[in-house]
Structures are given as structure tokens and as C-alpha cells.
Amino acid sequence: MLYREAGQFKSSYTADMAVFPILQDRIGLGIVLFIAVVIIPYFGSSFLIQAIMIPFLIFSLASIGLNLLTGYTGLLSLGTGAFMGVGAYACYKLTTYFPGVNIIVWILASGFFSAAVGVVFGLPSLRIKGFYLAVATLAAQFFLSWCFIRQPWFYNYNTSGAIEVPTRALFGIPVTGATSSFTTRYFVVLGIVIVMTWLASNLVHGRIGRMWMAVRDMDLAAELIGIRLLQTKLLAFAISSFYSGVAGALLVFMWYGSAEPSVFDVNLSFFILFMVIIGGLGSLTGSFFGAALIFILPIVLRYIPPKLGIPIQSATVDHIQYMVIGALIVIFLIAEPAGLARLWQIGKQKLRVWPFPY
Amino acid sequence: MRAPDGPDVMAGEVLLSVANVSLSFGGVKAISGVSFDIRKGEIRAIIGPNGAGKTSMLNVINGFYQPQEGVITFKGKARAKMRPHDAADGGIARTFQNVALFRGMTALDNIMAGRTLKMHKNLFWQLLRHGPAMVEEVEHRHRVEEIIDFLKIQEIRRTPVARLPYGLQKRVELGRALAMEPDLLLLDEPMAGMNIEEKEDMSRFILDVNEHYGTTIALIEHDMGVVMDLSDRVVVLDHGIKIADGTPAEVMKNQAVIDAYLGVAH
Numbered sequence A: 001m002l003y004r005e006a007g008q009f010k011s012s013y014t015a016d017m018a019v020f021p022i023l024q025d026r027i028g029l030g031i032v033l034f035i036a037v038v039i040i041p042y043f044g045s046s047f048l049i050q051a052i053m054i055p056f057l058i059f060s061l062a063s064i065g066l067n068l069l070t071g072y073t074g075l076l077s078l079g080t081g082a083f084m085g086v087g088a089y090a091c092y093k094l095t096t097y098f099p100g101v102n103i104i105v106w107i108l109a110s111g112f113f114s115a116a117v118g119v120v121f122g123l124p125s126l127r128i129k130g131f132y133l134a135v136a137t138l139a140a141q142f143f144l145s146w147c148f149i150r151q152p153w154f155y156n157y158n159t160s161g162a163i164e165v166p167t168r169a170l171f172g173i174p175v176t177g178a179t180s181s182f183t184t185r186y187f188v189v190l191g192i193v194i195v196m197t198w199l200a201s202n203l204v205h206g207r208i209g210r211m212w213m214a215v216r217d218m219d220l221a222a223e224l225i226g227i228r229l230l231q232t233k234l235l236a237f238a239i240s241s242f243y244s245g246v247a248g249a250l251l252v253f254m255w256y257g258s259a260e261p262s263v264f265d266v267n268l269s270f271f272i273l274f275m276v277i278i279g280g281l282g283s284l285t286g287s288f289f290g291a292a293l294i295f296i297l298p299i300v301l302r303y304i305p306p307k308l309g310i311p312i313q314s315a316t317v318d319h320i321q322y323m324v325i326g327a328l329i330v331i332f333l334i335a336e337p338a339g340l341a342r343l344w345q346i347g348k349q350k351l352r353v354w355p356f357p358y
Numbered sequence B: 001m002r003a004p005d006g007p008d009v010m011a012g013e014v015l016l017s018v019a020n021v022s023l024s025f026g027g028v029k030a031i032s033g034v035s036f037d038i039r040k041g042e043i044r045a046i047i048g049p050n051g052a053g054k055t056s057m058l059n060v061i062n063g064f065y066q067p068q069e070g071v072i073t074f075k076g077k078a079r080a081k082m083r084p085h086d087a088a089d090g091g092i093a094r095t096f097q098n099v100a101l102f103r104g105m106t107a108l109d110n111i112m113a114g115r116t117l118k119m120h121k122n123l124f125w126q127l128l129r130h131g132p133a134m135v136e137e138v139e140h141r142h143r144v145e146e147i148i149d150f151l152k153i154q155e156i157r158r159t160p161v162a163r164l165p166y167g168l169q170k171r172v173e174l175g176r177a178l179a180m181e182p183d184l185l186l187l188d189e190p191m192a193g194m195n196i197e198e199k200e201d202m203s204r205f206i207l208d209v210n211e212h213y214g215t216t217i218a219l220i221e222h223d224m225g226v227v228m229d230l231s232d233r234v235v236v237l238d239h240g241i242k243i244a245d246g247t248p249a250e251v252m253k254n255q256a257v258i259d260a261y262l263g264v265a266h
């Protein structure tokens, strides 16, 4: 009976409508935040923070973005990588032209550029859905990839064709570039991810979230209760792409430090889509689970065997990684389409009634 | 036949009229030159054998289909092309023959979704989910809880509707339509596949909605007993043609109706 909400009466609808109405969930969230904000920055190794936490958080944000579109609104997109690219390139161009402006402002502003691009490529979604829409977003992916590679303006005519993150300081502390400390970058990423997750959670629990899910579950009935399909779908594209754009900008400015156009190719789109599927379509918590599994599992596979004295070649690790992730996706699609988020729910449900088996 | 409010409904003002409507799908004529009206405050039944064009008629009324011919006048306004969301804006709600709920959402969220048109707080407030957005959410939650109490579905509030038995799904779907506070409620076989007890409950709800909220109802139903009990007037379709129109008692005596139901060759 560790996980009990007995006796927690909801005295008002406001309390009943809280995102985490159960006390234990709120405590759990508090502990997770404490670990993320205090424990990890002060006790975590540079490897943990730089190579695991920063990218994990960024991929979680990208998964949340795609989940809003695919999981909540039911619109399958294979263009996430490109929309992330739009964010990264927009941020790069903005800070090139206006180096004096706070880089965090530009990271967030770059989201608006990918939101605009997302809306344009979302227009066909009124007429087509499912597989055909996925193909249309794939076209967006290839078109934008082509722009990043072939249009030198995007990468400031660098001979390398890559974008290099310049050093930008905030209150005298370098936030991006080679001289910035990983702890600073971690805090910036963490802050943005916490705030944007909170906003997404607010959105999906209110009127707009219900409109999205209505469109996903039964678009005819949605129209019948007065929902305008095009506006609702385009809003989903806009907000989803905003999240992708910010994640893309963070990916380059806070993690890679520089990026070739190939970073934002269709593989990235699939990578994020797998996170959403394994984590759970239509679950924000699931987006974190999915990002953890898909991003961290390969790292574990890479580092654990040598520690245990098992000689294993990195090529073999790569193969194992593909096989494990492929198998997981197939297993989840067949056995638990609602993903890790659903397993988490079931686990909590079991704990709630424990030790009684009903 | 509901004697009490019979006479004044008879004289009542017309809420919706359908004049000379024809609808065909390629070669199939689903509706041919049908005219009838629905008066404010009445329960109007639409009956007819399978494939008579009843569902198609509702689809025309709420804008899912555009008729090739004919005029539809709602609240005194003859309308041109209209999309279903315009019908919703105008105050028409509807349930479907095969339940059309949002299957991944809870019963509560399904009914809350019915309030969409009545909620106006913009994206900014929705993102914060505090202040005005929360005030609005609570206000509409109160209305929705009234509907939940009315339909006696308190226990299944939090259940995803896909897991509910059919009878309860139909009830939630009615709840979602009621949440829109419509002027005209279209019900497509609300009692199909229900047992006697469930049918009685549903009949009660329909009568209560009509009496307490004054909602005008158009109802498709195969069960003649239910039609006799609930409706003020009945329109009978067969093969897309209107063959009778009148009080339940008149319609039951009509030879064309008896023939249609007995399957007399045309």
C-alpha cells in the first residue's frame, strides 16, 4: 500500500483537474526535479552531464514535439529531422546577424521559424492522412535537407558546409561555444525543457488538447461538435514544429557545437519517431521514457561489456544496437502500442492496490 | 403520442424545414424530393425500413452531405452549402447509428469536448492553464458534471470510452451532444442494440431533455413502441421517398406504411 490515494478527497474541480491529482505523483515529480536540478549538476560526472543528460533532455523535447502531432493529433510526420534543422539554421542565422542579442532568445525565436515552415508543410493534412500525409512530410524532409546542403547562405558560405556555433555569453558567462562550461549548458537545456514540458502538459489537458485528440480519434465527430479541422491540425503542426525547432537549435548550440547538414536527415526523423512509439503515443511522460530508452540504451550497450571484461567490438555493438531497438519497436507495436507510458501506468496501478491482487 | 404538449406543438413555430431535397450517390438515389418540417419543441421521429434514407437525411441536415436539389431552412434562414462545424455553430448536435465517440479519451473528456464551441480562452491562457483558462475550465466542468449526473454515468467518468459496454457508450455520446446545448438534437437509432431496461432509461433521458431543456429532437428509431411513446409526429421514408407524415397513430394506420414494412413489392 505504498501508492495510495485513499482519503485524498478532491475538494474542488480545480484540484480534481490538476495534472497530478495524486499526492504520491507530486512527490515523485518533486524528487525527479530535485535530482535533475541539484543532484546531477553537483555530483554528476562530466560524462553523465555532457554525453547523457544534455542530449537526453534535448531528444525528450523533440519527442514531446512529435508526440503533440502524432500521438495527440494523430498526424504521422516523417519531417521532424528537417523541422529541427530549420530551428538550428534559423538560430545560426539569427545570431550571425544579431550577435548582441541573448542567445536563449534566439534559440526560442528559432522555434517560430520552424513553426511557420511546419504550418506550410502541414497544409496538405486537410486532404490527406495516414500513410499519404507521412509521404508528404517526407517530401518536406528531403526538400529542407536539400536546402541545408545546397544553399550556402544557410551555413554562411563556410567551406566545410557545416555550421559552427560561435561563443555567446549571458551576463558575462559563456553559454555556447568551446569556452562554455557543460554545467551552464545543462542548466540552460534543463530550464527550457522543464518550462516547455509544463506548457505542453497544460495544453494537452485543456480545450486544445481535447480538440487534438478528438481530431485524432474521429475527425467526423470532431467536426460535428464544431471543431474546424484545418485550423486544429495546423495548430498542431505549428506547436509541434516549434518544439522540434527549439530542440534542433539546442542540439547544435548546446550539444554538438557544430553540425553538418546530414545531422538533420531522415534518420533523425525516424530516431525521434521511434522514441515516441516506444515511449507511448499520446503521453508526455512517455516521451521521456522513449528518449531514455532509445538514446541511453546504446550507450549502456557500448560501455557495460568492456567494464565487465567482455571484449566486444564497436561494430558489433552497433549491430546489436540496431537489432535490439528494431526488436523493441516490433514488440511494442504488437504487444503494447501505448508504449512504456502504459507499462508505467499499469505498474502504478499494481502498487496502488498492493498487497491485494485486485 | 404525448398528449399534454401535443396541441401547442402542432401549432408551433417551424425550427427546421426540408423542402424537396434529393440526394444521390452516383447512380443510387438515397433521397428523392423529400419535404417535411420540424417544429420548435417537438420530438419528431423519422422511420422507415433499412436503406430508406433516414441516416442520409440527418447527414443532409447537419451538413455532412450536400443535397443535389432542395432547400433547407433552419431558424428561418435558408442555407446554401454548409459544413458540419457550421451546423454545430448554429445549434445542431447529433449522435450516430454506430457510436462515434473519441475512443482514446475518457467519458468525461468526451463530454467536455462537446463544450469546445462554448470555450473561448485563447492559446496564451491555455498554455498557462491558470487564471481565466482555469476559471473557464471549472465553469464548464460544472455543466458537464450536471450532464453526467443526469445520465447517471458518474462511475465511468474516468474510463476510456473504448472500454465501456455499448449501452454506456451510447449514453456518453448523448452526453457529448447535450454538452453542446443544442437547439436541435438529431439522434440516429439511440436505442439500437439495447435491452429493454436500457431502452427505457434512454427513452426517459430523451423525454427529460425535451421537457426540461426544451430541446427539439429528431429521432430515427426502428422500435415502433418507442416511436409511439416518444414522438409527437412521425415522417416515414421508404426507398428515399416520403410515404407518410403525421401523428404516430395516423401513420400506423396508413396503408402505404403497412405495405412498406410488410415488404409489399413496388
Ligand SMILES: Nc1ncnc2c1ncn2[C@@H]1O[C@H](COP(=O)(O)OP(=O)(O)OP(=O)(O)O)[C@@H](O)[C@H]1O
Pocket: B025, B028, B029, B030, B048, B049, B050, B051, B052, B053, B054, B055, B056, B057, B097
Ligand atoms: N456514403 C454513401 N455512399 C453510397 N451510398 C450510400 C452512402 N450512404 C448511404 N448510401 C445509400 O443510400 C441509401 C440510404 O441509406 P441510409 O443509410 O440513409 O439508410 P437508413 O434509412 O439509415 O437505413 P438503416 O435503417 O439501415 O440505417 C442506401 O441505399 C445506402 O446504400
Ligand SMILES: [Mg+2]
Pocket: B054, B055, B056, B097, B188
Ligand atoms: Mg441509418
